[in-house]
Amino acid sequence: MRLLGVCSLLSAAALVSAAHLPPRNYTTHDYYAVHLSAATSPTELAAHLGLDYEGTLGALDDHHVFRAPKHDHDIVDDAVQELKRRRRKRELSQEAHLLDNIRFTQKQKIKPRHWKRNVIPRIDSPVSDAVQAQRDVATELNISDPIFEEQWHIFNTKTPGNDLNVTDVWLQGITGKNVTACIVDDGLDMDSDDLKDNFFAEGSYDFNDHVVLPKPRLSDDRHGTRCAGEVAAGRNNACGVGVAYDSKISGVRILSGDITDMDEALAINYELQQNHIYSCSWGPPDDGKTMQGPGILIEKAMVTAVQQGRGGKGSIYVFAAGNGAAADDNCNFDGYTNSIYSITVGAIDKNNLHPYYSEACSAQLVVTYSSGSGDSIHTTDVGTNKCTGQHGGTSAAGPIGVGTFALVLQANPNLTWRDVQWLTVMTAVPFDQPSDWTKTTLGRSYSHQFGYGKLDAYAIVEAAKTWKLVKPQVWFWSPWMHVKQSIPQGDHGLASVFEVTEQMLKDANFERVEHITLTMNIEHKRRGDLSVELISPDNMTSHLSTARRDDEAPYGYVDWTFMSVAHWGEKGIGKWTVIVKDAIVNEHEGTFTDWKLRLWGEAIDGSKTELLPIPTEHDDDDHDVIDDHPAHTTSVNIPSGTPSVTANPADHPDRPVNQKPSNTQQAADPSSTAAFETPISASPSSTPSSTPSATALPNNFLPSPFPTFGVSKRTQIWIYGSIGLILVFCASLGTYLFLVGRKGSGADRDDYEFEILDDADDDEGGARTGMLNGAAGGRKGRRAKRGGELYDAFAGESDEDLLSDSDGEDGPYTDRQEREYDEKADVREGSEAEGSSSSGSATGNRL
Ligand SMILES: *[C@@H]1O[C@H](CO)[C@@H](O)[C@H](O)[C@H]1NC(C)=O
Ligand SMILES: *[C@@H]1O[C@H](CO)[C@@H](O)[C@H](O)[C@H]1NC(C)=O
Ligand SMILES: *[C@@H]1O[C@H](CO)[C@@H](O)[C@H](O)[C@H]1NC(C)=O
Ligand SMILES: *[C@@H]1O[C@H](CO)[C@@H](O)[C@H](O)[C@H]1NC(C)=O
Ligand SMILES: *[C@@H]1O[C@H](CO)[C@@H](O)[C@H](O)[C@H]1NC(C)=O
Ligand SMILES: *[C@@H]1O[C@H](CO)[C@@H](O)[C@H](O)[C@H]1NC(C)=O
Numbered sequence: 088m089r090l091l092g093v094c095s096l097l098s099a100a101a102l103v104s105a106a107h108l109p110p111r112n113y114t115t116h117d118y119y120a121v122h123l124s125a126a127t128s129p130t131e132l133a134a135h136l137g138l139d140y141e142g143t144l145g146a147l148d149d150h151h152v153f154r155a156p157k158h159d160h161d162i163v164d165d166a167v168q169e170l171k172r173r174r175r176k177r178e179l180s181q182e183a184h185l186l187d188n189i190r191f192t193q194k195q196k197i198k199p200r201h202w203k204r205n206v207i208p209r210i211d212s213p214v215s216d217a218v219q220a221q222r223d224v225a226t227e228l229n230i231s232d233p234i235f236e237e238q239w240h241i242f243n244t245k246t247p248g249n250d251l252n253v254t255d256v257w258l259q260g261i262t263g264k265n266v267t268a269c270i271v272d273d274g275l276d277m278d279s280d281d282l283k284d285n286f287f288a289e290g291s292y293d294f295n296d297h298v299v300l301p302k303p304r305l306s307d308d309r310h311g312t313r314c315a316g317e318v319a320a321g322r323n324n325a326c327g328v329g330v331a332y333d334s335k336i337s338g339v340r341i342l343s344g345d346i347t348d349m350d351e352a353l354a355i356n357y358e359l360q361q362n363h364i365y366s367c368s369w370g371p372p373d374d375g376k377t378m379q380g381p382g383i384l385i386e387k388a389m390v391t392a393v394q395q396g397r398g399g400k401g402s403i404y405v406f407a408a409g410n411g412a413a414a415d416d417n418c419n420f421d422g423y424t425n426s427i428y429s430i431t432v433g434a435i436d437k438n439n440l441h442p443y444y445s446e447a448c449s450a451q452l453v454v455t456y457s458s459g460s461g462d463s464i465h466t467t468d469v470g471t472n473k474c475t476g477q478h479g480g481t482s483a484a485g486p487i488g489v490g491t492f493a494l495v496l497q498a499n500p501n502l503t504w505r506d507v508q509w510l511t512v513m514t515a516v517p518f519d520q521p522s523d524w525t526k527t528t529l530g531r532s533y534s535h536q537f538g539y540g541k542l543d544a545y546a547i548v549e550a551a552k553t554w555k556l557v558k559p560q561v562w563f564w565s566p567w568m569h570v571k572q573s574i575p576q577g578d579h580g581l582a583s584v585f586e587v588t589e590q591m592l593k594d595a596n597f598e599r600v601e602h603i604t605l606t607m608n609i610e611h612k613r614r615g616d617l618s619v620e621l622i623s624p625d626n627m628t629s630h631l632s633t634a635r636r637d638d639e640a641p642y643g644y645v646d647w648t649f650m651s652v653a654h655w656g657e658k659g660i661g662k663w664t665v666i667v668k669d670a671i672v673n674e675h676e677g678t679f680t681d682w683k684l685r686l687w688g689e690a691i692d693g694s695k696t697e698l699l700p701i702p703t704e705h706d707d708d709d710h711d712v713i714d715d716h717p718a719h720t721t722s723v724n725i726p727s728g729t730p731s732v733t734a735n736p737a738d739h740p741d742r743p744v745n746q747k748p749s750n751t752q753q754a755a756d757p758s759s760t761a762a763f764e765t766p767i768s769a770s771p772s773s774t775p776s777s778t779p780s781a782t783a784l785p786n787n788f789l790p791s792p793f794p795t796f797g798v799s800k801r802t803q804i805w806i807y808g809s810i811g812l813i814l815v816f817c818a819s820l821g822t823y824l825f826l827v828g829r830k831g832s833g834a835d836r837d838d839y840e841f842e843i844l845d846d847a848d849d850d851e852g853g854a855r856t857g858m859l860n861g862a863a864g865g866r867k868g869r870r871a872k873r874g875g876e877l878y879d880a881f882a883g884e885s886d887e888d889l890l891s892d893s894d895g896e897d898g899p900y901t902d903r904q905e906r907e908y909d910e911k912a913d914v915r916e917g918s919e920a921e922g923s924s925s926s927g928s929a930t931g932n933r934l
């Protein structure tokens with residue numbers, strides 16, 4: 088592992104030095120991100136196509152950037168298609184051609200803006216008791232910063248104990264030395280008295296204005312500077328102090344102007360040896376109806392960073408959970424926060440209460456302090472000596488996490504990206520607030536609303552000092568489980584089971600679970616009606632997706648990947664049950680098409696592991712590919728107790744890949760919603776006749792006089808709903824096992840067929856080979872094919888609403904977004920963004 092680290096360090100260093108591309112000008116030029124086979128000369132390709140060769144694409148192996156004067160067509164892809172066409176017509180021989188070396192190409196498009204995740208806070212009048220203790224600590228640490236006393240998240244004199252518990256860490260001299268955090272945001276005021284001494288220029292860049300220093304230039308470019316202050320404001324006479332006040336801070340500016348996927352990929356890999364932690368307080372719109380993830384180049388960048396960054400120990404990504412809770416949003420609909428490579432940080436307020444905005448999801452790892460209950464975060468602002476008491480939202484929670492991880496890395500620089508996540512799981516502190524707290528196999532408490540609890544800087548740093556590093560990452564993937572059944576409406580579910588055997592995990596060198604991801608396809612006429620649960624062999628339930636009242640998208644989930652950290656430490660052996668529900672009885676119906684479970688975790692034998700292949704755009708296209716692993720699966724109508732038959736992994740050797748109905752959707756496409764309105768009917772040819780239809784039973788299986796546990800009514804519903812499901816499911820399972828026992832090996836699998844589509848377009852770029860390779864943690868999918876099109880084209884419409892509610896300061900973003908994203912193609916793919924899926928209303932339930 089160490090050796091590997093060194094090797095990747097060397098190769099990364101070589102690449103990174105070449106990574107500084109000339110500034111881009113999207114007004115005058117087009118840019119192409121192209122993955123070439125290793126031996127191919129990019130300059131030769133440039134000459135062949137009449138392009139300018141700009142340089143390598145950051146840290147991505149064999150990826151290059153080319154430039155051409157602005158042009159409607161896609162020069163690279165058109166050339167590739169033309170070559171294919173001429174070969175088909177026999178105008179050209181099959182001999183190798185230079186263009187055959189193109190493994191992936193993507194013309195860069197301006198993408199819709201991310202949303203900053205700050206929320207306008209309200210201030211109340213502080214009262215205090217512990218002021219003397221706070222003053223003593225300040226004296227001992229020689230802190231004379233004028234607003235230190237207001238920084239309750241560091242030392243809370245108003246509600247004592249409700250803070251980061253960090254001062255005893257500082258007293259040990261652990262203040263972030265030798266650690267650099269990079270604030271990926273709208274700039275960083277490096278001339279601020281509070282930041283200038285810790286500013287690290289080499290790790291900084293402005294991807295909006297294409298200049299070296301990320302100076303805030305727009306009137307509302309304050310967000311990044313405020314976040315930076317939370318992490319690394321110096322111990323001096325300006326404002327307050329950062330959580331890691333001796334760490335270095337760099338800034339990468341991406342939120343204040345047009346960028347493309349390529350820029351974003353470069354940004355989150357910027358100087359990945361010198362920037363150790365990337366702080367990301369932004370993401371797709373938190374409007375309760377968006378389902379978006381990073382484009383393929385960005386996924387590649389994240390995987391590259393965890394494999395090569397920080398000398399091979401892995402860059403640390405910290406993402407703000409999102410501010411859409413009041414709109415039923417859920418961080419599992421955001422492909423950044425639900426990536427296994429990011430630490431998702433949600434917010435609690437100074438009273439340890441859940442603030443109305445902070446999103447819940449099974450991908451959330453931890454929470455920390457931010458605005459609510461009448462106060463917010465006090466930090467540095469843009470200006471020479473300017474402070475603010477108005478920083479809030481999950482945007483303000485994320486950087487407190489970043490500062491804490493900087494302390495952790497000073498205490499133990501050997502930690503890998505996964506060790507940092509382990510330490511967070513093991514030391515976060517659950518607190519006394521009603522929520523769906525559940526004991527996990529590791530003995531930790533997990534809540535979808537609060538993750539493993541709140542960060543305690545002292546606890547995590549102490550644990551880091553003596554932490555035994557985890558062995559390398561391995562993974563186990565189920566085959567695609569084909570369910571193909573309609574989803575009953577009401578309080579019922581349609582369940583499908585995959586059993587992981589001891590042997591499977593042994594063969595995969597898999598010791599214990601860290602993350603799980605579940606990629607799925609559901610066709611549905613109203614996405615917001617859906618919710619999905621996953622029950623592990625240890626009986627832990629992840630609410631992967633939750634209903635969203637405003638999510639009207641007339642298709643379901645398309646190759647969307649959900650993630651959960653709730654199964655951390657489980658063995659993984661036994662039955663994994665996914666339950667899809669459509670709780671709302673209406674005309675919008677749907678079909679659960681298929682799913683694939685991925686377990687990610689620690690190796691049994693660390694010497695026998697390899698790195699995950701860098702993801703490709705076709706990773707989830709293998710729905711019908713035969714898998715090595717025999718699978719036993721069934722679909723169960725939860726309430727009926729009568730299992731229906733098979734759903735099953737792919738054993739259709741002669742069926743070409745990529746025939747899925749969702750491809751039709753994609754091909755048919757969205758500029759008109761009408762395309763979506765035609766339901767894609769699954770498999771006319773032969774549905775298993777034995778499949779019982781979903782029988783809706785009355786929802787009366789829960790006797791009423793149940794104890795309340797002192798939690799809210801909603802939480803009770805949550806708890807009892809789960810128990811009921813488990814009970815009913817077990818009954819179903821019994822029946823199913825009985826049936827399976829009699830049924831034998833499932834010879835009649837061919838009972839459904841998909842329409843054969845003409846997807847000639849589909850294999851452009853020749854990337855098919857990547858099909859079976861690794862998938863990144865997040866969402867992705869066929870829709871994601873063209874990276875520039877991944878974003879929600881409708882996002883702009885709702886910006887204003889949200890911003891006016893939560894952050895008046897961000898208004899200008901909305902304007903720009905609407906003005907700039909009217910391209911038809913963007914609209915077309917935009918709404919579904921990268922093939923993600925959605926769902927998210929758990930938050931509402933839990934509020
Ligand atoms: C791009 O080029 C145009 C025309 O030369 C120029 O007006 C504009 O300022 C340039 N933009 C950037 C960001 O360099
Ligand atoms: C906070 O830090 C102190 C040491 O300063 C430690 O004793 C205590 O356990 C920490 N709090 C929690 C909740 O762990
Ligand atoms: C910081 O790094 C330098 C050089 O790598 C090393 O000499 C020094 O001991 C480190 N300081 C701390 C506090 O870890
Ligand atoms: C305390 O900080 C001030 C500046 O804020 C500095 O001048 C002084 O030397 C420091 N004293 C100690 C003991 O560190
Ligand atoms: C980090 O690794 C080095 C080299 O293996 C070792 O000497 C050092 O003690 C480790 N540090 C910690 C805090 O574990
Ligand atoms: C899970 O719950 C079922 C039914 O309640 C029980 O039979 C089984 O033993 C439980 N499994 C574990 C690992 O707790």
